[in-house]
Amino acid sequence: MSGLITEKKIVLGALVIITFATVALVILPFVQLKKLEAPEGLKPYTDQQALGRKVYIANGCVYCHSQQPRDANLGPDGKRGWGRPSVAADYVYDQVHLLGTMRTGPDLFNIGARQPSADWHLGHLYQPRGYTPGSIMPAFKFLFVERKGKAMPGEVVVNLPPAYAKPGVTIIASQDAVNLVEYLKGMDHTYKIKKTVKESFDKVSLVTEDHTKEAK
């Protein structure tokens, strides 16, 4: 081989390969899924929830918590109360997906339905072991202020379980903590998937069977 023929082949081959992979894994899914409409039961994030989602991202919750309950044939996600298997349409409002790849902690796709109490969430963020013995979730102390004395009007006070409460110390949630809890409380995808959404993607089996009942 002479001249720059080999070079050209390497460059050309490299470009063909990456184009091929990009079409298969980026462009086709994008084209196929971008036209999805939101299921009727799914509401866009409120401003506060959106802010809370940013706190979720900033602190890397996704590295221990998935947001994708799976079908019953892949695991007992439904039996654990994590909800029906999620479908692509459940994520249409997610700017930057947070599907996750780890379950060091449980799936959070329906945590709002399982734990609707703001008090529980705030206390759990401050000291997870006060609620789940043996939990290895980090305590998010930096999202709270500890103050000797009383809270000011308008401040959100955290009510800890007696064993973890310190006498005379008030735990006050920061705005970030309040927003994060608002986002977590809103994580409720227990609505039913409508038939129309299902039908349009049957051919690529995007939607699995309706497990809503089982999840509840």
Add this chain to the structure above:
Amino acid sequence: MENTGLVLLLAFGLSVLGLMVFIWSMSKGFFGSNSGTGANVIFGKDEIGLVEDPAVENTAELQGDVGETSASLSVQEIKDRQMADASSALPAFAWITGGVVWLVLASFAGLISSIKLHQPDWLTDQAWLTFGRLRVMHLTGVGYGWSSMVGIGVALWMIPRLLKTPLVGAKYALWGALFWHVGVILGENAIAQGYSAGMEWLEIPWQIGMLFVVGGALAAVPLFKTFANRNVDHLYVSVWYIGGALIWFPILFFIANLPGLGSGAQGAAMNWWFGHNVLGLWFTPLALATAYYFIPKVLGKPIYSYNLSLLGFWSLAFFYSQVGGHHLIGGPLPSWLITLSIVQSVMMIIPVYAVAVNHHMTVGGNFKAVIHSPTLRFIVLGSMLYVAASVQGSMEALRFVNQTTHFTHFTVAHAHLGNYGFFTMIMFGAIYFIMPRVVGWEWPYPWMISAHFWLVTIGFAIYFIGLSIGGWLQGRDMLDAAKPFMDSVLVTIPYLKARSVGGSLMVLGHLVFAVHFILLALRYGSRKTEVVLAAPFIEKLIKSRVKGA
């Protein structure tokens, strides 16, 4: 389901067809009259049989391991090689040093993250020290800091040797190192302060990430400029891997940072298209290029089957580039996409087989050399773990294995088998070879090389075995509906602690390595007679080239 099958068949068929076309088109030059010479281009005319490892204590001993020889280099060849080494010394030094700094910093971030998983109330008062940030700083530091910088540095150093001509445009690579290094610093800071972009492997905000595109492109300039001056008829397979990697990374990284592509469920497909391609089309080719150069070079013995290495290159590129979807098995994505990725993951056995056979057959019979040559010791271990990591990866993509391992620490162990056992080990070996040539000084304390090797090898064995068992048990418990979720957490605790123990040894090993690296750069210890091709000559050249480059 008809469509699914069709799409799959089409994608798979196209991959195999493409692979064949490329091998056929390239084969014209190889399988014909000059068959076999491709593997010899990295040697001088009569050099085959001559060992080379500047990190070795006693070259005669190493030569004895592979057999005495009358092979030699001519004076002109020695001069040419000195020129080649001198031309790349400064940029290689800049990139590799940057990498070593990040290795140490990121190792500490990793170790603290590991300890936090069993001491969750440790260091909880500051936001940047929380697990979810520190873990990302670890990944960013080892991925974009250590692995990318050292990979580029080693590639820059190999290019003039592979093309048998001095590196042209070294100053571009130096600027590139600066851009890249600043990119990592700013990126780490952004993550520490909570400005993560949110997707795994893509946490650095795109405004900062663009520094990598610029830095990477600047590093590629010398490669393409040097091509024009090459003095070899044939491009050795390492050049293919380096060329491919330097083309792929900027494209991958640029597309992945386009706004809007991370949204919705389809964002996850993009995320793992990038996440796995950064491994398959960036780190892997850089490390394989390194192994394909240094194994034969140290032994003075051409690679066993050169044609197989080329088959390995194209099949790696075709199959590896489409495996990303196996991170989403069971997820809310079209099943054709996931199945496609599973199929291609299994097909990865072909390129892995090519490397396994080639490296094994080249090293085979010379295992004594592996003991005496520090370079070979690290690289052969790395190459073996490449095969292990890849076979394991193919297995993990199978649904029935994935069902257990998905979402568990087993995957984390696997990731480290690839990026540490394979990539990092090979880079350690390459650095031991390269740095004496760059600095014009021998490694002052050979015992530190041994200490480094045993600390990281034993540490990593504890890390990997511990975490794999823990992850598997975690997965079993998670699948058992009769057990509460907390069981899957509690069962991992002893193994998470084992990981911290193994990780501590690895960090210790990195400190030994980094200290030795600094001592070498400062030229500690006494000069030995058995040098490292003509150090003073190199010094003069560095000075003149920096001015003129």
